[in-house]
Amino acid sequence: MKSKRWSIYRAIVQLLLWSVFIASIIYLHDPVSNASLGFYPSLSIYSITVGYISGHAVKYVLLGISIFVLTFVLGRFFCGWVCPLGATIDAVDGIIQHKEKIKAHSITRIKFLVFYSSLFIAFLGFNAAGYVDPITIVYRSYELFLYPFVSYIGSEPLSWVLPGYQARDYPFYYYNWAWIAVVFLVVLGLSAFLRRFWCRVLCPLGAMYALVSHLSLFRRVVNENKCTHCGACVTGCRMGAIATGGVGTREHECIKCFDCLKNCNYEAISFTFALPFKVKSVEFPGKGITRRDLLVAAGSGMMVAASKVSLFAASHQSYIIRPPGALPETQFLDACIRCGQCMNVCPTNALHPCITEASFYGMFTPRLIPRIGYCEFTCTRCGQVCPTGAIQKLKRKEKQKFVIGTAYILHDICIPWSEHTNCIVCEEVCPVANKAITLEKKIAKNKHGMQVEVLLPVVHEDRCIGCGICENRCPVGGQAAIVVRKPKLSIGEYYG
Amino acid sequence: MKISRKKFISSLIHTSGLFVLTSLTGIKKVFGVEKTADVVVIKTEVLTEKSIYAMVHKGFDEMGGINKFVKRGNKVIIKPNIGFNSTPERAHTTNPVLVEAVASMCKKAGAHVTIMDRPVHNARMCYRSSGIEDAAKKAGADIVYMHREKFKKVSVPGGLNLDTLDVYEDILEADVIINMPIAKHHSAAELTLAMKNLMGVIGGNRGFYHINLHRNIVDFNKAVKVNLVILDGLRILTQHGPSSGTPEDIKEARTVIFGTNPVMVDAYAAKHLFGIEPSSIGYLNLAAQSGMGSINVNTYSTIIKTV
Numbered sequence: 062m063k064s065k066r067w068s069i070y071r072a073i074v075q076l077l078l079w080s081v082f083i084a085s086i087i088y089l090h091d092p093v094s095n096a097s098l099g100f101y102p103s104l105s106i107y108s109i110t111v112g113y114i115s116g117h118a119v120k121y122v123l124l125g126i127s128i129f130v131l132t133f134v135l136g137r138f139f140c141g142w143v144c145p146l147g148a149t150i151d152a153v154d155g156i157i158q159h160k161e162k163i164k165a166h167s168i169t170r171i172k173f174l175v176f177y178s179s180l181f182i183a184f185l186g187f188n189a190a191g192y193v194d195p196i197t198i199v200y201r202s203y204e205l206f207l208y209p210f211v212s213y214i215g216s217e218p219l220s221w222v223l224p225g226y227q228a229r230d231y232p233f234y235y236y237n238w239a240w241i242a243v244v245f246l247v248v249l250g251l252s253a254f255l256r257r258f259w260c261r262v263l264c265p266l267g268a269m270y271a272l273v274s275h276l277s278l279f280r281r282v283v284n285e286n287k288c289t290h291c292g293a294c295v296t297g298c299r300m301g302a303i304a305t306g307g308v309g310t311r312e313h314e315c316i317k318c319f320d321c322l323k324n325c326n327y328e329a330i331s332f333t334f335a336l337p338f339k340v341k342s343v344e345f346p347g348k349g350i351t352r353r354d355l356l357v358a359a360g361s362g363m364m365v366a367a368s369k370v371s372l373f374a375a376s377h378q379s380y381i382i383r384p385p386g387a388l389p390e391t392q393f394l395d396a397c398i399r400c401g402q403c404m405n406v407c408p409t410n411a412l413h414p415c416i417t418e419a420s421f422y423g424m425f426t427p428r429l430i431p432r433i434g435y436c437e438f439t440c441t442r443c444g445q446v447c448p449t450g451a452i453q454k455l456k457r458k459e460k461q462k463f464v465i466g467t468a469y470i471l472h473d474i475c476i477p478w479s480e481h482t483n484c485i486v487c488e489e490v491c492p493v494a495n496k497a498i499t500l501e502k503k504i505a506k507n508k509h510g511m512q513v514e515v516l517l518p519v520v521h522e523d524r525c526i527g528c529g530i531c532e533n534r535c536p537v538g539g540q541a542a543i544v545v546r547k548p549k550l551s552i553g554e555y556y557g
Numbered sequence: 558m559k560i561s562r563k564k565f566i567s568s569l570i571h572t573s574g575l576f577v578l579t580s581l582t583g584i585k586k587v588f589g590v591e592k593t594a595d596v597v598v599i600k601t602e603v604l605t606e607k608s609i610y611a612m613v614h615k616g617f618d619e620m621g622g623i624n625k626f627v628k629r630g631n632k633v634i635i636k637p638n639i640g641f642n643s644t645p646e647r648a649h650t651t652n653p654v655l656v657e658a659v660a661s662m663c664k665k666a667g668a669h670v671t672i673m674d675r676p677v678h679n680a681r682m683c684y685r686s687s688g689i690e691d692a693a694k695k696a697g698a699d700i701v702y703m704h705r706e707k708f709k710k711v712s713v714p715g716g717l718n719l720d721t722l723d724v725y726e727d728i729l730e731a732d733v734i735i736n737m738p739i740a741k742h743h744s745a746a747e748l749t750l751a752m753k754n755l756m757g758v759i760g761g762n763r764g765f766y767h768i769n770l771h772r773n774i775v776d777f778n779k780a781v782k783v784n785l786v787i788l789d790g791l792r793i794l795t796q797h798g799p800s801s802g803t804p805e806d807i808k809e810a811r812t813v814i815f816g817t818n819p820v821m822v823d824a825y826a827a828k829h830l831f832g833i834e835p836s837s838i839g840y841l842n843l844a845a846q847s848g849m850g851s852i853n854v855n856t857y858s859t860i861i862k863t864v
Contacts, residue, residue: 091681092679092681092682093681093682093685408679408681408682409678409679437642437678437679437682438642439642439643439682439686440642440682476768482768482769483745483768483770484745484767484768485744485745485767486745486763486764486767488744488745489743489744489745489767489799489800490677490800491800491801492800492801493801494797494801494802494803495797495801495803496797496801500744516745534677534763534764535764536762536764536765536767536768
């Protein structure tokens, strides 16, 4: 393969696949779409591996595994052709002024250390996929940080494509989005030091592909008779995969972007199928990793893993409400890979990412905030889309009995209880078939001193499932007069 | 008893005068100035798609023909109750076949038909699960998801509780508004019928309207005048309304009520579908007091037909 057009083809494919990624977010956000089509997090073999080892496997593995198998042949093509974070970083690289002052080779081994240490703590039961996996990072950031902005500004053009696009009462947003934005912008901003900094230095998924890519069959070959050692390919390589002089290749870093084909003026470079011992890579992946590095990686991994059992541990006294079908708290935190899809598919904007509300270990896990959005009675979308089963796939009948919380009335500010004026909004909206909130008639004096018959709402704890629509719709300003708290039953128990 | 000549002649003149008067009113009848009935009630024996279509046809005929309400090229808005994300079996939302029948009749009359509501739940889910989206598609009508920024402030003439209201732009611009509520129990308003259904074209925080609800309902009807009310009494929710209820709470009333005055339609539906005295319902009382229509059902001129 010698044609210079390949670098353009690659860019086109990358853009197309990025568009598919964007389209999938917009599609899933539509409340009547098929939520079981949320496949993106399962692209990552890293999530699959780490999740499997730590005990909570990703459900759909076919896509991720087939890409991994393809890597044995084509090398690290995923990073250059498929990865949406890679595409975003490429776009940012086009804008940012690069200093390129860091000696790249001294730090590229860090990604292997990230991978090894996360693998190590996966055996201890800590699933790091939610923090360092590029697919979950990019998915979360696009869904929870960028998309609300875009949808607010571009709601008009988007509504031409999607007829029901504006079918929300209010512009949606995600609580704590700023922290997700910080992580995302740091990942992108690192490019100021080095092109594709994240991919070269930190990405554990990239590290996994690199280990395989070293032995892949599709390799870069340089015709030494034609090569003038001008260095155009070396400076042009976004991954720093070409050794000084231009002849040798670090195959584990090459993402098959074919920029070197384009940059070479002497047609010295070609990509062919060759056996790894015939066309040798100039470097072993993770070259320069010392015993000390490994010890540091293991130690820091242990410290992160300790957050699971230490003072940051999952608090059972936590006040936050989990989505319906969520596993018991500790299992839930282990299983969730923080991809944020449940929050994207939620039709009422009820689910929001945590930061430290559910302990440090629960970062970016979904919580239900009833005052912002309630849990739609007939909807089971978050369970359908969840790639790990942290939120179980419930049937509609099961979901309608799954208790996520219980409502309590604050009598001091409730309008009928405190002012003796009829209101009943909470009773009206209660979706439970025989009403978990009923009204008691009482003769009382209202604020004008008149004897009136007033209807007082009363919650029946045995019927309430904690969907939170009462709190959401309560007309009392600010703090609602009816609030949903964690249920007295533990999460996961059913009312018959 | 003796009748004097004078008295005889005068009585003769009186009676002949009466004859003339009655014949004159007869002429009026021939020229079509006759007032239609206050409410037209159409009943059926079995609920099928065909019978619902037949009911709508019959109803429009009895009301004086669809052309009386809908002219060619008119902008017609049908406002059913799509308030909740539930399937048609649960009788929370207007029967989609009924909506389809009305929409396709208006379409045949040459109008541009739009169907809209402002649901309590997510609009996209409500339109889909209630079957209204499909019904609109079949009838060739458009559906509109109300946009939060397209409400306009309107003053309420003689408002009981509110001076101004936010009403949806399209409603204000429409030529014909057909209000198509479903009759069901409502915990706050006692019954939700045609008058209460208008909450779905009003913007703002719905929660606030539930405080002093009865006065607010009357104000909605003062701000928005509908041209025709077609009340869905096919399957009615008699308990645990408006958004829940078990299958036992649903009664098959198999009735559709047509009328031009929402107060009268509501009073009739309350009395004859639910057996509730209209004067016991707050907003009907208030409406009658402010002269929007009589709620004394016995004085209505009614046409009752069975299909």
